[in-house]
Amino acid sequence: MKMPQPDAGVIARRAEIIEAMQAIVLGEGVITDEEELRVYDHDGLMAYKGLPLVVVLPETTGQVSAILEYCAANEVKIVPRGAGTGLSGGALPLADAITLGLGKFNKILEIDYDNRTVITQSGVTNLAITEAVEDEGFYYAPDPSSQIACSIGGNIAENSGGVHCLKYGLTTNNVLGIEMVLMSGKIVHFGGKHLDSGGYDLLGVATGSEGLLGVITEVTVRILQKPETARALLLGFPSNKSAGNCVAAIIGAGIIPGGMEMMDKPAIHATEDFVHAGYPLDVQALLIVELDGPEVEVDHLIERVDAIARQAGATHLSVSRSEEERQAFWSGRKNAFPAVGRLSPDYLCMDGTIPRRKLADVLQRIEELSQQYGLRIANVFHAGDGNLHPLILFDANEPGELEKAENFGADILRYCVEVGGVLTGEHGVGIEKRDLMGVMFTEDDMNHQQRLKCAFDPAHLLNPGKVYPTLHRCSELGRMFVHKGKLPFPDIPRF
Amino acid sequence: MRTDFTLAQLADPEIDAANTILRTCVHCGFCTATCPTYVLLGDELDSPRGRIYMIKNLLESGQPATAKVVKHIDRCLSCLSCMTTCPASVDYMHLVDRARVRIEKTFARPWPERVLRALLAFVLPSPGMFRLALKAAALGRPFKGMLPGRLKGLVTMAPARVPAASAVDRPQVFEAEGKRLKRVALLTGCAQQVLRPSINEATVRLLTRRGCEVVVAEGAGCCGALVHHMGREDQARKQARANIEAWEKAGVEAVVINASGCGTTIKDYGWMLKHDPVWAERAARIAGLARDVSEIINELGVGELTEKGLPAVTYHSACSMQHGQGLSEEPKALLAAAGFEVREPAEGHLCCGSAGTYNMLQPELAGRLLERKVENLKRAGGAVIATGNIGCLEQIAGGLAGGTGENKGPPVVHTIELLDWATGGPKPEGIP
Numbered sequence: 001m002k003m004p005q006p007d008a009g010v011i012a013r014r015a016e017i018i019e020a021m022q023a024i025v026l027g028e029g030v031i032t033d034e035e036e037l038r039v040y041d042h043d044g045l046m047a048y049k050g051l052p053l054v055v056v057l058p059e060t061t062g063q064v065s066a067i068l069e070y071c072a073a074n075e076v077k078i079v080p081r082g083a084g085t086g087l088s089g090g091a092l093p094l095a096d097a098i099t100l101g102l103g104k105f106n107k108i109l110e111i112d113y114d115n116r117t118v119i120t121q122s123g124v125t126n127l128a129i130t131e132a133v134e135d136e137g138f139y140y141a142p143d144p145s146s147q148i149a150c151s152i153g154g155n156i157a158e159n160s161g162g163v164h165c166l167k168y169g170l171t172t173n174n175v176l177g178i179e180m181v182l183m184s185g186k187i188v189h190f191g192g193k194h195l196d197s198g199g200y201d202l203l204g205v206a207t208g209s210e211g212l213l214g215v216i217t218e219v220t221v222r223i224l225q226k227p228e229t230a231r232a233l234l235l236g237f238p239s240n241k242s243a244g245n246c247v248a249a250i251i252g253a254g255i256i257p258g259g260m261e262m263m264d265k266p267a268i269h270a271t272e273d274f275v276h277a278g279y280p281l282d283v284q285a286l287l288i289v290e291l292d293g294p295e296v297e298v299d300h301l302i303e304r305v306d307a308i309a310r311q312a313g314a315t316h317l318s319v320s321r322s323e324e325e326r327q328a329f330w331s332g333r334k335n336a337f338p339a340v341g342r343l344s345p346d347y348l349c350m351d352g353t354i355p356r357r358k359l360a361d362v363l364q365r366i367e368e369l370s371q372q373y374g375l376r377i378a379n380v381f382h383a384g385d386g387n388l389h390p391l392i393l394f395d396a397n398e399p400g401e402l403e404k405a406e407n408f409g410a411d412i413l414r415y416c417v418e419v420g421g422v423l424t425g426e427h428g429v430g431i432e433k434r435d436l437m438g439v440m441f442t443e444d445d446m447n448h449q450q451r452l453k454c455a456f457d458p459a460h461l462l463n464p465g466k467v468y469p470t471l472h473r474c475s476e477l478g479r480m481f482v483h484k485g486k487l488p489f490p491d492i493p494r495f
Numbered sequence: 496m497r498t499d500f501t502l503a504q505l506a507d508p509e510i511d512a513a514n515t516i517l518r519t520c521v522h523c524g525f526c527t528a529t530c531p532t533y534v535l536l537g538d539e540l541d542s543p544r545g546r547i548y549m550i551k552n553l554l555e556s557g558q559p560a561t562a563k564v565v566k567h568i569d570r571c572l573s574c575l576s577c578m579t580t581c582p583a584s585v586d587y588m589h590l591v592d593r594a595r596v597r598i599e600k601t602f603a604r605p606w607p608e609r610v611l612r613a614l615l616a617f618v619l620p621s622p623g624m625f626r627l628a629l630k631a632a633a634l635g636r637p638f639k640g641m642l643p644g645r646l647k648g649l650v651t652m653a654p655a656r657v658p659a660a661s662a663v664d665r666p667q668v669f670e671a672e673g674k675r676l677k678r679v680a681l682l683t684g685c686a687q688q689v690l691r692p693s694i695n696e697a698t699v700r701l702l703t704r705r706g707c708e709v710v711v712a713e714g715a716g717c718c719g720a721l722v723h724h725m726g727r728e729d730q731a732r733k734q735a736r737a738n739i740e741a742w743e744k745a746g747v748e749a750v751v752i753n754a755s756g757c758g759t760t761i762k763d764y765g766w767m768l769k770h771d772p773v774w775a776e777r778a779a780r781i782a783g784l785a786r787d788v789s790e791i792i793n794e795l796g797v798g799e800l801t802e803k804g805l806p807a808v809t810y811h812s813a814c815s816m817q818h819g820q821g822l823s824e825e826p827k828a829l830l831a832a833a834g835f836e837v838r839e840p841a842e843g844h845l846c847c848g849s850a851g852t853y854n855m856l857q858p859e860l861a862g863r864l865l866e867r868k869v870e871n872l873k874r875a876g877g878a879v880i881a882t883g884n885i886g887c888l889e890q891i892a893g894g895l896a897g898g899t900g901e902n903k904g905p906p907v908v909h910t911i912e913l914l915d916w917a918t919g920g921p922k923p924e925g926i927p
């Protein structure tokens with residue numbers, strides 16, 4: 001993976017930068033020792049590593065602002081980091097950048113049941129928001145499988161999804177406002193407790209911005225009342241194809257389940273080993289379909305889904321009988337990625353999204369590629385919205401296997417785009433899919449996107465080298481940015 | 496994940512085992528969320544995922560441990576909450592043990608630290624020494640202002656009144672009441688019998704009432720956990736061997752343990768001695784006989800209830816109980832079966848900060864965890880707090896002490912004392 005050439009000038013000023021950081025953040029919040037920095041050398045994507053210049057863990061928005069202001073004035077780059085569970089390398093450190101970790105932003109600030117909102121610091125985990133309000137019968141709907149650990153700030157940066165997003169929307173549909181620090185150090189607020197604000201939808205712009213536009217420090221989310229009833233069905237099928245067809249048939253019938261997830265045989269076995277949820281082990285594919293709402297509606301929908309599944313050839317049908325059992329059904333799915341660690345020391349998780357009716361076709365192609373590359377695969381995915389997560393299993397200790405896995409992954413994603421889909425459903429582009437952006441977007445598209453970036457961060461100091469395969473000077477894109485009388489990065493390398 | 500050990504390194508069975516463990520970690524970060532130190536500090540360096548990576552680098556380098564690495568490993572409570580969370584079942588327990596041994600062997604701690612550790616390793620496992628030390632501490636209380644740093648803390652922690660030694664802790668056999676169903680050995684332990692002799696007394700009463708013949712075996716002593724967690728492998732193995740020998744001679748069907756911290760270690764004797772040709776098999780057999788007292792009572796049933804109108808109990812699950820031994824439901828079910836209304840605190844998965852000698856070695860973090868725990872326990876609202884581990888019991892009682900009137904916290908007792916009370920034993924001390 002080619003990253004921009006680190007700025008030797010910045011590295012030479014390391015001691016001075018550290019001193020400046022220590023003046024802003026006291027105590028252990030400035031990490032400088034190589035041994036300690038190494039622990040931060042990657043995020044949830046282990047394939048790429050790099051030592052940061054320094055790690056800084058501020059505790060207040062004021063500190064974040066002071067850090068960014070200093071960095072803007074001194075041309076030091078910043079890589080924001082939430083919980084480091086990202087799967088596309090968005091928080092991969094750079095040798096000439098400060099990794100700005102938000103781990104200490106871990107407090108929930110306000111719960112407002114009247115307005116059904118929660119205000120939290122950005123490092124609070126997704127699940128902690130639900131835990132804080134569940135006694136009152138509320139929850140925060142988007143539930144990435146990593147919800148136990150990933151931060152709400154990271155969720156916004158990636159516009160994360162989860163098993164319940166089919167019905168309740170992605171992060172972007174559930175966030176009402178943010179406080180964000182711009183690279184200049186300026187603190188801005190987009191949105192609030194209300195549903196819409198005047199002017200451009202800047203909150204929408206910030207959502208999914210992968211740490212390229214600003215550092216999110218505070219978040220206002222909408223919470224929902226738990227549905228009166230929720231029950232999950234386990235549907236086992238003799239082939240991926242029949243399961244895929246069942247998904248299309250359920251959606252085709254106009255039913256919108258709370259969640260509809262699919263796992264193939266290797267994934268079923270790996271997760272059942274960990275959670276003992278009662279998954280059938282003799283099927284090739286498993287669907288978990290959740291129906292929620294008033295009890296009569298749920299009963300009625302279960303009957304209909306049951307009938308559709310039988311028609312599609314389901315060989316196993318069971319319905320959760322208690323809340324614990326429903327949770328257990330989901331627990332397997334939510335732990336699926338790491339549980340695959342039981343099958344293989346390493347995996348790459350792909351994130352392509354395709355039109356639902358292409359499901360069986362794409363799975364077939366993945367199977368062929370798996371044979372061709374000689375690498376095993378476990379499939380776990382948000383079937384309801386066509387978001388695939390093929391997990392490519394490999395052993396990084398074997399020379400050449402990582403490269404093979406990467407090529408395999410790229411082939412899958414190219415195929416997803418070919419059938420009318422997109423590169424990423426929810427994990428973001430980061431560095432992992434950066435060089436494939438050209439498969440999706442023309443040069444023109446990307447230039448326009450980068451003009452937006454220039455409006456927020458004209459000197460390209462925030463998370464450079466991520467998302468876009470080529471780094472243009474803002475001036476080239478039709479906007480002259482002159483700082484202290486000179487152009488930033490006079491000789492930006494193209495890579 | 497990817498590891499980089501040389502073949503020569505892998506020839507060492509301990510490194511080979513560590514390598515196998517490391518390779519199962521996929522770095523998903525789920526463990527960070529339930530790690531007490533990460534919850535407090537928000538720094539990857541003080542999370543299980545961070546420590547695993549640090550241990551990997553330490554072991555791969557073959558270099559002595561450095562002060563920075565030691566700092567972060569020392570901060571680990573070994574509460575094993577991460578293992579309950581980990582979907583890939585990374586065996587963090589044995590990995591961090593390996594790191595501790597490496598630290599003990601390659602890192603020269605500053606001398607006050609060394610003295611403190613040596614003192615703890617020498618005094619705590621021996622009930623006689625420990626009792627003496629507590630008495631000395633009680634005498635030393637008025638002068639504690641003159642003591643340096645952590646020693647002052649230790650003296651403050653010591654109880655004002657040291658109970659007399661109990662007769663049950665001497666080697667002997669207690670006959671079963673009625674028909675004998677089982678012959679079991681009871682680990683009478685080290686610190687617990689000094690601090691709360693009533694726990695072993697209640698355990699013997701309850702076990703014999705439920706048809707167990709209970710042997711307090713000659714030659715059995717501290718389980719080895721205390722020194723094991725300090726990386727003093729040889730001393731831990733020595734204590735383990737002594738126990739194995741004693742319980743083999745006793746000829747029992749189970750070894751019953753009423754301190755879950757000790758139970759976690761004894762259940763692991765097989766691993767501890769697995770490279771020892773003479774002891775490996777014997778250790779594995781004894782480990783297989785080890786049972787927490789709640790497991791045995793669960794098997795035999797609590798028996799006939801003699802008390803009515805029992806108070807509501809807030810149950811604190813010790814980390815060694817829920818994470819170390821995976822016993823989350825059993826103790827609660829027993830309390831409910833005995834007629835108590837059982838309440839559970841919020842954040843029940845988080846450690847109270849006791850963690851063996853942690854509260855003495857890391858008083859600052861332990862104190863913050865204790866504060867949080869006490870808040871959650873009080874909020875749960877039970878009239879009594881019950882737990883199955885002496886370390887937690889003393890720690891929480893200490894955290895609740897000092898309050899008066901409204902702020903006076905509920906009494907803290909061992910689960911077994913409550914079960915004994917509900918089925919014919921005396922009311923535990925401190926319950927109104």
Ligand SMILES: Cc1cc2nc3c(=O)[nH]c(=O)nc-3n(C[C@H](O)[C@H](O)[C@H](O)COP(=O)(O)OP(=O)(O)OC[C@H]3O[C@@H](n4cnc5c(N)ncnc54)[C@H](O)[C@@H]3O)c2cc1C
Nearest residue numbers: 082083084085086090145151153154157160161211216426
């Ligand atoms: C096992 C596993 C399962 C997963 N399942 C799902 C899933 O079901 N759905 C899903 O969508 N994702 C999933 N993910 C991916 C990941 O958890 C999400 O992308 C998550 O939102 C990342 O959050 P984080 O706090 O870990 O961010 P990080 O990994 O720390 O950062 C991710 C990106 O966000 C930026 N960023 C982080 N915090 C901030 C901030 N405060 N301000 C500005 N930028 C910031 C970083 O610069 C980086 O580019 C999974 C990951 C794992 C390991």
